[in-house]
Amino acid sequence: MLSASWSTFRDRWQVFAGAIITVCLGVGLVQSSPLTLVSSATAKIPSGLPKAERRALQDRYASADTLLGMELGLAAFIAVFIVGTTFAFTVEQRRRDLALLRLTGASRGQVRTLLLGEAFLLGTVGSGLGILVGLPLMRMQAWMLTEFAFVPPGFSAQWRSWIIFVGVGTGVGVSLLGVLTASARASKLRPLEALRDSGRPARTMTPSRWIIGTLPLAGGIAMLTMVPHLGTEQAKRMSTLVSMVLVIAFAALAPLLAQLVGGLLTPVLRGRLGQLAQANLRDGVRRSAATAAPIMVFVAFVAGWTGAQATLTEAGRQEITRNLRGDFVVAADRPIAAELATVDGADEAALASRLASPTGVGEVMTAAEWAHRYAGSGQHENTKIILTLAVRP
Incomplete structure (x- = not known):
């Protein structure tokens, strides 16, 4: 063979x-x-x-x-x-x-x-x-x-x-x-x-397609409800899995969806060519679904997954900003190393190396926090104060 x-x-x-x-x-x-x-x-x-x-x-x-x-x-x-x-x-x-x-x-x-x-x-x-x-x-x-x-x-x-x-x-x-x-x-x-x-149109859905389509669809919806309760990194990993599961579900249900989309386009496709395309779709829904499947994957992973990652990244940024605690919190839309260097006890060289950015400084926070210790003055002369700056370029 x-x-x-x-x-x-x-x-x-x-x-x-x-x-x-x-x-x-x-x-x-x-x-x-x-x-x-x-x-x-x-x-x-x-x-x-x-x-x-x-x-x-x-x-x-x-x-x-x-x-x-x-x-x-x-x-x-x-x-x-x-x-x-x-x-x-x-x-x-x-x-x-x-x-x-x-x-x-x-x-x-x-x-x-x-x-x-x-x-x-x-x-x-x-x-x-x-x-x-x-x-x-x-x-x-x-x-x-x-x-x-x-x-x-x-x-x-x-x-x-x-x-x-x-x-x-x-x-x-x-x-x-x-x-x-x-x-x-x-x-x-x-x-x-x-x-x-016989001239009859092919059967749209089979029992196996219903099973393969509905079970991943239910699982994908269940995982989507879990995303808000996860941390940012876990939610990003979950979004990839959700995309895969939903692609499998919609690929199995594609013959049904193709027929529905064809029906919705009926008012638009009134010419002979449009009628011929609709007749071909009705007669070969599975073939049409298999043809559309690669496009489905492209849209799911380029548009859907990218959008999910951007949304989760923004949600994580807002979460970090809300939960940030520090003696001093700085937010700016431009490089501010020189201004921060005027703070009593700040290390100007360290600030310049960490905060200088051609795009400026945005939200406060970074994975690598650093601390600068300086002695108090006046009534706090004998104390030591920790100044922590957390900056996200």
Whole structure:
């Protein structure tokens, strides 16, 4: 069956092109992200740094590790999702061909093996291309982490040969995992029913789609209700998981949603071309849903996830501002090192190095708090007062 898989894969390469590119980028990220993550996690903190700067650098490395871990999970999820929707589309498009195979004596296992062979070839090609782009992606990630100040200047990720096996295994594994549902559906085709042209529209939803759609939807809603009760960092991690769960839910419910959207557009699409598009949508709702699935992923993770992260970041900033306690709290919209240096006992050099910023000083607070101690005067001559300034550039 592998030769048959190669024949169909070669004849329908245009259909698989998007999935190959997705697997290629997924393998590239799966290859580059762990290398960058390992290099960041094992980076040595320079000795001799002040305690505050040492803590700040450790926090920056920890943030980089968290970001790379999230990126790794998203890359694997998107690759599985795109491969799955691609094969779901091909199964709907090739129902008659697959039914003809069943009619000529092919068993259900052989039909499933045919699709698994196509997925294996797709994963192999995508993995080979992904290995080639992995090294440039690793360098790009290191550059971006440095550019956005997650890591100090001069940081570079180190190449490790074992990552090649991880990349190939991931590419092939992701492809095979993504095709499991589509291959199971294809193996259940009844030859005579699939070849019968009754003109009736395809069934919109199946029991399995209702289950796969409603359970993640309920879970996603439940997790959304938990977000306000979590801390900022936990809520950010939860938002990523919520995005994944809701994407799965809406992908399963996509045939129903596609039909509803088509109905809403009826007043707009009145021409012959619009009527033809609506008729095609009614006759192939699953095919249309599989076509729209990659766009759904793009919108969910670019618009939804980015918006959630921005909202949670602002909520965290406001929470920190409300809970901030200190002897002196300073808020400004411009560099104020020179003015703060006039405070009795303030260290002008330390202030200049910490507060000078081309964009000015914004909210008060930073992860690395620092303290300056000076002696009192007058009636407080024998006391020592701690002046704590916490500034967020």
